[in-house]
Amino acid sequence: MIEHPNEVVTKALVRFVQVGAHKAAVITLDNGFDHKKPNSFGPAGLRSLDEAITAATEAGPAFIAITGKPYIFCVGADITGIPFLTSREQAVELGELGHRVFARLKNSDIPTFAFINGAALGGGLEVALHCHYRTVSGGAAALGLPEVAIGLVPGWGGSQLLPNLIGVPGAAQVILQNPLTQKVLRPQQARELGLADELFEPADFLERSLEWAAGVVAGDVTVERPEVDKDMWEGVLFFAKQQLDEKLHGAVPSANKALELLALAKDATFEDGTAAETQVLADLIMGDESRASLYAFDLVQRRAKRPVGVPDKSLARKVTKVGVVGAGLMASQLALLFARRLQVPVVLTDIDQARVDKGVGYVHDQIDKLVGKRRLDEGTAAKLRGLVSGAVDKSVFADADFVIEAVFENLELKKQIWAEIEKIVSPEAVLATNTSSLSVSAMAADLEHPERVVGFHFFNPVAVLPLLEIIKGERTDDATLATAFAVGKELKKSSVLVKDAPAFVVNRLLTRVTSEIFQAIDAGTPLDVVNEAMDPLGLPMRPIALLQLVGPAVAFHVGETLHGAFPDRFAESENLKKIVDAGLPVMVDDEINPEVAKLVAGGSAPLSADEVRQKALDALAEEIRIMLDEGVVAEAQDIDLCMILGAGYPFHLGGVTPYLDRSGTSERVTGKRFLPQGVASLPA
């Protein structure tokens, strides 16, 4: 019998209630903790539910209802138990256990209801899908089947029940599209999709649900569900597969398997469909992709919230006013972010009033847009408008505790600005630089108080990308660093501590890949071959599209910096320079710009796509090993976290090092793995 030694058991508690003339059994899922530790199903939890269903059924109630603890219905299988599954037999057992217990609700002669009072994800939603009827609370935070995102499939009936309840287009959205775009359903959407039969307000959700259920049982309430259209089944899945392939190039096994299960759901009996689910689930659980995904999920959920190597937060100084040097696009985005999250005065400066006005105007426009999209209420908007101001005279920084610069990437310019500002601000004020490639230590070198300079490297678009690389210069002190991390947390960013090394983490690694890509181009490899070379990895963007996003000039600039630092590994590319000089967009209508393709020339030793990919991966492994040896970050986990959050590297690669390990690249190139077997891969 499978066990999870550290399972926080979600108990299924049975209580009988009188609803009008009816006696009903209410099963409450509750792990005994508050909503911060949500309910989940491990082996012991499933057994508890099994017993609860027995106890409820034996009492012969008019109906059986299952609900959750406050705010949480159940968020699915306890994935912390997966590392303890070391054989395929155990994985099969986990699938079968869930299927057997949940099926009792589906096969029950007594009507069964799920009252989805709070978050219901994965196995939590699947248990609800097995019930004959469902209500959902307007206060439920999230509903969904996110398994595909962590390398699995809805393996406890979801892939078979959902398409037959709401139709295959809705099911494909919930099972594939949403997980791959990190989306979940709101209660109203779940109701509209037909996932729930009724939606009640949270204030009296349970009372209304019980009353409604009694009405259904008594025949006073009829539940109407639209008939599922089976004719469009294959067509929808064909289209979904096309979209997936276009995006992922077949790199995510869980997505393909989920598609196969959805196809099966059209005609298969429930027994056959769920048996297939069990096999697929077991295959995926025993695959490296799911283990890497779980590792990545854990990085994002835990490590991102508790960064490693950070000084005690009690050392952090209070930030009551923020200065932003520069009023360009980046600076304005930063001003908006600081104002929204810190809710303190933010003041922008630039060299003339026109630029200042434009920067402040940009922030005000963005605030209006947020109000228009109902992302911001008018009261908060009014507050934010009042908080953001601008000036030409830097004396407005005098009482700022945190000044960040986002000016042109030029060391001398930045040194000059800091020298000027140091005369205005207090000696403790933190001076943060949003540089993407310059040395923080060099920038601070000539200051009277270099210990308060820190790197604060955001990723574009600032409001969207969650990563913040916080760079400790040679002389940065603990109070400054603690303040930087405290501010990062308030900005709702995931901060990673990085040593002051050229281009830090994400840009260094992406530039290294770009460098390999352009070496291949310089060698005569056609642009389209190069562009498709990384497809088997399922990265969010092809190399040329990424170049477009970053901007060829910026990429070239960072490349030069890194070439200066590490000429052996970061080559200068004639072709990249040509592209920059031409000033043409590299992509037009999602295709490589033919004008750019014409510019590219030279080289007589073209590589195959496989060779390009191999070189790029080898380069990544080499660079990461060097970075870890140099102590750029504490551990390989930080590299992966940066690549996931800053470059959108996918979960199924575990960021990047798990993939380099499992493909044998790291051992071949560097002589050893990045992570021990079992950390982000199957146990040895």
Added chain:
Amino acid sequence: MPREVREVVFVDGVRTPFGKAGGMYAETRADDLVIRCIRELMRRNPQLPPERVDEVAIAATTQIGDQGLTIGRTAALLSGLPKTVPGYAIDRMCAGAMTAVTNVAGGIAMGAYDVAIAGGVEHMGRHPMGEGVDPNPRIIAEKLVDPSALVMGSTAENLHDRLPGITKERTDRYGLNSQLKTAKAYADGKLQPDMVPVALRSAEQGWGLATADEAPRETSMEKLATLKTPFRPHGRVTAGNAAGLNDGATAALLASEETARELGLPVAMRMVSYGFVGVEPEIMGYGPIPSTEKALKKAGLTIDDIGLFELNEAFAVQVLAFLDHYGIADDDPRVNPWGGAIAIGHPLASSGVRLMTQLARHFAEHPEVRYGLTAMCIGIGMGGTVIWENPNWDGAAK
């Protein structure tokens, strides 16, 4: 500005099942109890546009924690009423909800409101009587009132002293009768229609549903005779002839009669008059007698005009004092036909509206009755009485 006084009507009233302190509502918030009542009231009267509610007056004796924060306003917001609907908190100990009703009635009569919600809540498990009080030392130093006046059970013993004709045997019998009447009312389905089921959270047992009062019990004169007298050795007041410590909430809809007719709201009772009067705090149970005198006088009625009584049974002795005063028999069928607080429970500030809701039901069943009254004794020595007219009265036609 010349103005007319407008008729005030009781439209509808609901309550939660009443729990025993430390019982079924132990893990349920007080404000959630009254919110349930307000929501159900609105749901039962869909003809009433929520924005037409002009006031939400909610009483609680101990206005701290989940009974604090201007509970009338916060409960209105949490009930989903429009933000434009104001609310406030009110306290007159046991007569909190009754005072909420008379307050908003005054506002309706003078034209400040068309429609108002009045109610009360007391979670005595979470907020025991006397929680956080700080009596002024002058009360003792200047012998303003006897210190026993602050302990309600002791005031009931004091009342026994003053009225030796009310024996323990009589109060026990009254208590037993209350239990029997309530049991019959339950069996006949009289109490359930105005009770709002409440979802109950228990970390140990999971979710449940409160659908019936927790306090009513089976008893007998023999059993009652064995109960302790906690307020005085060899005293007379026991848990069997007094209301217990309870959790519960009530809410009622009041309106001007013309607004009720305009919106098609039911008119269950018409307010005739009310009176609040102070008495010696150490015999607070005497309060309903002078307050009834006052209300009768203002209405131009006598006790003989009253055909139905809903008297709060804080203590059997105070009900019997009232009945003796007016020469009404202990078991007069006009009095508390479905039993009272001794059986059902008395979550202090909520009880007033329960009396009214029940009187409204009696009125519907008794078109031969024209007037009824609701009355209760109030801590720190007061009584409150509201006299109501039965709109179903058929006497006018005869």
